[in-house]
Amino acid sequence: MRRIGVFVCHCGTNIAGTVDVKAVAETLGKEPAVVFSTDYPYMCSEAGQNIIKEAIKEHKLEGVVVCSCSPRMHEATFRKTVQAAGLNPYLLEVANIREQCSWIHKDKTEGTAKAIVLGRAAIAKVQLNTPLIAGESPVVKRALVIGGGIAGIQTALDIADAGYEVDIVEKQPTIGGKMTQIDKTFPTLDCSSCILTPKMVDCAQNEKITIYSYSEVEAVTGFVGNFSVKIRRKARYVDETKCTGCGVCTEKCPVKNVPNEYNLGMDNRHAAYIPFAQAIPNVAVIDAAHCNKFKTGKCGLCQKLCSAGAINYEQEDTIIEEKYGAIVAATGYNPISVDKYDEFAYSQSKDVVTSLEFERILKADGPTEGHLQRMSDGKQPKTIVFIQCVGSRDTSGCGKEYCSKICCMYTAKHAMYCREKYPDTEVYVFYIDVRTPGKNYDEFYRRAVEQYGVHYIKGMVGKVSPKADGTLHVQASDLISNEQLHISADMVVLAAAIEPDKSARPLATMLTASMDTNDFFTEAHAKLRPVESPTAGVFLSGVCQGPKDIPETVAQAGAAASKVIGLLAKNKLSCNPCVSQSNEAMCNGCSTCANVCPYGAITYEDKDFSRRKDGSMIRRVAVVNEAVCQGCGACTVACPSGAMDLKGFSTSQIMAEVDAICK
Amino acid sequence: MQEVMVKRASELMKDGTVSRVLGWKNGEFVYDPTPAVFESAEALSAFVYNDFCASNLSKYLIALSKKNGKTLVFLKPCDSYSFNQLLTEHRIDREKIYIIGLECSGKVDEAKLREAGCEGILSVKTEGEDIVVDTLYGEKTLPKADCLGERCITCKSRKVVAFDEMIGENGEVNSECGRFDQVAALEAMTPDERYEFWRGELSRCIRCNACRNICPACSCENCVFDNPKSGISQKAAADTFEENMFHIIRAFHVAGRCTDCGECSRVCPQQIPLHLLNRKFIKDMNECYGEYQAGAEAGSRAPLVNYTLDDCEPSVVYEREASK
Numbered sequence: 012m013r014r015i016g017v018f019v020c021h022c023g024t025n026i027a028g029t030v031d032v033k034a035v036a037e038t039l040g041k042e043p044a045v046v047f048s049t050d051y052p053y054m055c056s057e058a059g060q061n062i063i064k065e066a067i068k069e070h071k072l073e074g075v076v077v078c079s080c081s082p083r084m085h086e087a088t089f090r091k092t093v094q095a096a097g098l099n100p101y102l103l104e105v106a107n108i109r110e111q112c113s114w115i116h117k118d119k120t121e122g123t124a125k126a127i128v129l130g131r132a133a134i135a136k137v138q139l140n141t142p143l144i145a146g147e148s149p150v151v152k153r154a155l156v157i158g159g160g161i162a163g164i165q166t167a168l169d170i171a172d173a174g175y176e177v178d179i180v181e182k183q184p185t186i187g188g189k190m191t192q193i194d195k196t197f198p199t200l201d202c203s204s205c206i207l208t209p210k211m212v213d214c215a216q217n218e219k220i221t222i223y224s225y226s227e228v229e230a231v232t233g234f235v236g237n238f239s240v241k242i243r244r245k246a247r248y249v250d251e252t253k254c255t256g257c258g259v260c261t262e263k264c265p266v267k268n269v270p271n272e273y274n275l276g277m278d279n280r281h282a283a284y285i286p287f288a289q290a291i292p293n294v295a296v297i298d299a300a301h302c303n304k305f306k307t308g309k310c311g312l313c314q315k316l317c318s319a320g321a322i323n324y325e326q327e328d329t330i331i332e333e334k335y336g337a338i339v340a341a342t343g344y345n346p347i348s349v350d351k352y353d354e355f356a357y358s359q360s361k362d363v364v365t366s367l368e369f370e371r372i373l374k375a376d377g378p379t380e381g382h383l384q385r386m387s388d389g390k391q392p393k394t395i396v397f398i399q400c401v402g403s404r405d406t407s408g409c410g411k412e413y414c415s416k417i418c419c420m421y422t423a424k425h426a427m428y429c430r431e432k433y434p435d436t437e438v439y440v441f442y443i444d445v446r447t448p449g450k451n452y453d454e455f456y457r458r459a460v461e462q463y464g465v466h467y468i469k470g471m472v473g474k475v476s477p478k479a480d481g482t483l484h485v486q487a488s489d490l491i492s493n494e495q496l497h498i499s500a501d502m503v504v505l506a507a508a509i510e511p512d513k514s515a516r517p518l519a520t521m522l523t524a525s526m527d528t529n530d531f532f533t534e535a536h537a538k539l540r541p542v543e544s545p546t547a548g549v550f551l552s553g554v555c556q557g558p559k560d561i562p563e564t565v566a567q568a569g570a571a572a573s574k575v576i577g578l579l580a581k582n583k584l585s586c587n588p589c590v591s592q593s594n595e596a597m598c599n600g601c602s603t604c605a606n607v608c609p610y611g612a613i614t615y616e617d618k619d620f621s622r623r624k625d626g627s628m629i630r631r632v633a634v635v636n637e638a639v640c641q642g643c644g645a646c647t648v649a650c651p652s653g654a655m656d657l658k659g660f661s662t663s664q665i666m667a668e669v670d671a672i673c674k
Numbered sequence: 675m676q677e678v679m680v681k682r683a684s685e686l687m688k689d690g691t692v693s694r695v696l697g698w699k700n701g702e703f704v705y706d707p708t709p710a711v712f713e714s715a716e717a718l719s720a721f722v723y724n725d726f727c728a729s730n731l732s733k734y735l736i737a738l739s740k741k742n743g744k745t746l747v748f749l750k751p752c753d754s755y756s757f758n759q760l761l762t763e764h765r766i767d768r769e770k771i772y773i774i775g776l777e778c779s780g781k782v783d784e785a786k787l788r789e790a791g792c793e794g795i796l797s798v799k800t801e802g803e804d805i806v807v808d809t810l811y812g813e814k815t816l817p818k819a820d821c822l823g824e825r826c827i828t829c830k831s832r833k834v835v836a837f838d839e840m841i842g843e844n845g846e847v848n849s850e851c852g853r854f855d856q857v858a859a860l861e862a863m864t865p866d867e868r869y870e871f872w873r874g875e876l877s878r879c880i881r882c883n884a885c886r887n888i889c890p891a892c893s894c895e896n897c898v899f900d901n902p903k904s905g906i907s908q909k910a911a912a913d914t915f916e917e918n919m920f921h922i923i924r925a926f927h928v929a930g931r932c933t934d935c936g937e938c939s940r941v942c943p944q945q946i947p948l949h950l951l952n953r954k955f956i957k958d959m960n961e962c963y964g965e966y967q968a969g970a971e972a973g974s975r976a977p978l979v980n981y982t983l984d985d986c987e988p989s990v991v992y993e994r995e996a997s998k
Binding site: 599607631649654 | 740762763764765893894895896897898901903904905927928931975978979980983
């Protein structure tokens with residue numbers, strides 16, 4: 012039996028408040044293997060760690076149990092402590108008597124009893140711990156950024172700036188994302204394209220950056236430092252290396268009635284198209300779903316006209332496979348569909364638009380070439396009603412419970428713009444609250460109210476009814492004056508909630524990164540590790556982690572880049588030694604473990620177990636690649652014969668814990 | 675049929691296609707033919723095939739496919755599912771096996787004949803819908819349907835799913851076989867009733883290990899029940915807990931891999947309906963993850979070792995339980 016030391020932490024009153032720590036130390040001190048047991052207010056402090064180090068030497072401890080917080084918090088700390096005292100770091104066990112005990116119990120007697128049981132389980136386990144030594148794995152000095160909006164662009168530029176190769180995968184034919192569709196940016200009102208386009212061009216020209224536009228991530232295997240990613244490059248039927256972006260094909264293409272995504276379907280494009288003038292790469296795409304050549308076999312006009320010979324109808328999707336050390340998710344957002352909000356008559360009137368559609372109307376390259384006009388009859392609206400929180404802060408189940416965060420500011424921007432350029436326009440904004448935290452944000456909003464005379468009304472619009480004369484009858488309540496309002500409006504703008512892009516969920520599955528119930532990526536720690544995913548080597552940039560505006564996105568993109576750079580700067584990563592191993596004598600070679608392994612860490616080889624020479628004892632057995640295995644343990648429970656076991660969490664160790672708890 | 679089989683086997687043996695034949699020979703009694711390996715064409719004189727040849731030969735191929743040369747095996751429809759499952763698990767080298775698939779209309783359960791009053795059985799013969807039993811006390815003709823084993827009454831498939839050549843016509847899968855009816859009846863019981871049912875059945879277990887030894891899915895190099903390190907090895911059922919747990923652990927171990935060949939129940943000397951445990955798992959998996967038949971296709975991914983986006987969430991299982 013090993014000589015075990017037990018160290019019970021008070022964590023101030025976090026543990027000591029509902030657990031009698033002295034009683035825990037005393038009771039566990041009487042366990043047969045325990046030769047030393049004590050308690051201390053903060054075990055993780057330097058003084059606390061010194062108690063452990065001294066006890067290891069003085070009492071010749073062969074195993075250490077620290078009863079404290081979750082091992083996620085301080086296991087690494089205490090491993091270093093025992094290592095400094097000459098013990099193998101894996102001869103330490105942490106009994107979580109905080110998150111799993113003191114924090115969830117109110118009654119001190121119950122809490123104390125449970126803490127003792129958890130301590131006993133750890134003592135039973137540490138008896139069977141084996142000294143483990145961490146291996147090393149190399150780091151591929153290349154990063155992948157998934158999503159080519161401002162978040163992805165900024166992350167890629169910053170990583171490239173540090174001298175590392177970066178690939179951007181963007182599913183659209185061009186990078187740029189939502190910011191390309193926006194007219195002006197708050198709170199300074201500079202032109203969105205003017206500040207974004209140079210960054211897009213920088214990406215294209217940077218030697219370290221490769222842009223895979225019109226491409227999607229298909230599969231991800233591997234682990235931090237060593238991801239292997241399959242990228243599907245969708246056929247654009249135009250040879251990217253030959254196309255000069257002259258635009259002849261897009262002008263001459265006879266199919267002219269395809270809804271234009273860039274203008275959110277408010278006008279049409281050709282089947283051969285370049286999304287917008289500043290597209291990067293400036294290469295045409297042929298939309299096979301609408302192209303006559305693909306639909307009927309008759310046409311081929313673009314191919315005849317292309318002087319570069321870039322059109323290739325035979326092009327097929329290609330899959331490329333690349334290795335990366337780090338992956339950044341920057342998949343962005345979309346406004347929610349507002350079709351289900353019948354009360355706002357979005358699907359009944361062309362003059363009820365979403366804020367992003369309004370943005371397109373305002374922008375010079377939009378469907379109205381920047382003139383504020385109604386989509387129904389082209390007339391300039393005289394009365395505009397903005398409705399905020401359409402689907403945001405919505406607990407009815409119809410929309411999203413969260414605040415979309417950007418709507419208050421862009422609505423103030425829209426309202427101000429209308430009053431600035433068309434002073435004869437009456438502008439109403441209906442809001443639940445106006446939220447403008449941010450540098451120069453509240454000043455911006457106040458300008459809209461005080462300087463531009465926008466009517467801000469606290470209250471929600473109950474109904475928008477299109478009238479025969481083309482106006483929109485808006486019925487609303489003013490909560491401050493407590494009266495019903497009836498406004499005859501020419502245009503209604505809905506500040507639709509934003510939601511993560513639909514591609515985020517399948518991507519999270521591929522990355523084994525976790526998500527919240529709204530499909531936003533979860534951070535490793537909400538406060539202290541906000542740009543890292545809990546999956547090592549996966550980082551988060553932009554709205555895919557939560558609603559945020561452009562300045563915040565850019566700041567987070569830089570933060571994610573710096574984390575990536577920190578990782579890529581290392582030559583080797585130390586591996587987790589708690590990995591699976593296969594007992595060849597018991598392995599059937601049935602492949603069940605390989606089927607459940609999410610990391611592709613298990614391969615098979617035919618091994619000769621024969622003592623005779625008739626070759627009758629060649630058996631197929633599993634081999635674990637220790638650098639790839641992440642120690643999840645899926646194989647150990649799937650193995651029918653029990654040949655797979657996890658170092659540091661062996662079946663016998665876990666059974667010993669269970670036995671100790673059930674005693 | 676026996677003559678055709680022996681003829682074809684000796685042809686394949688003589689032309690060098692196969693080095694040995696796996697089939698059946700007579701056991702101590704006519705109604706217990708035993709699996710046997712025939713190493714020469716001459717040895718085939720002891721080869722038998724009749725309505726009592728119920729045993730599934732697939733499992734023997736794990737060892738035989740490691741030998742030099744090809745092995746000829748005769749597989750009935752249900753045996754071929756086991757064969758495919760073993761192929762999926764890489765236990766058998768397909769290149770080393772030559773399969774003759776057999777048309778099958780069900781195997782006779784000797785216990786049923788006894789119930790029908792047959793003593794001193796000398797032989798059986800299928801004649802149309804009936805079987806003719808020759809006994810020391812004269813001939814008896816019985817409807818074959820009344821003499822079949824349980825697994826043949828609820829036969830899931832008469833289709834041989836893996837073969838190089840067939841003797842007779844290949845049959846069809848029968849999705850309306852009703853093999854889950856008894857499981858549904860057990861599910862309808864209260865937990866107490868169900869516990870009593872299984873205690874009644876499992877308390878008869880003498881822990882002879884026949885079910886495990888015959889089971890094609892139980893082919894581990896080192897069974898957990900034989901491994902002192904596993905913490906569950908024990909030769910005898912020391913207490914009621916052991917009796918229960920042995921079969922439950924075994925059912926869990928073969929879950930998703932069991933083809934429902936029914937050998938476990940057939941060989942149980944205590945007539946414990948062990949196949950019901952396996953069928954419960956199969957039924958649950960079908961309901962949660964869509965219809966899946968282990969062994970229908972070699973190389974298929976069983977739902978328990980596969981993940982698809984359509985997989986039901988665990989909450990579905992809770993809801994299902996709550997709705998009962």
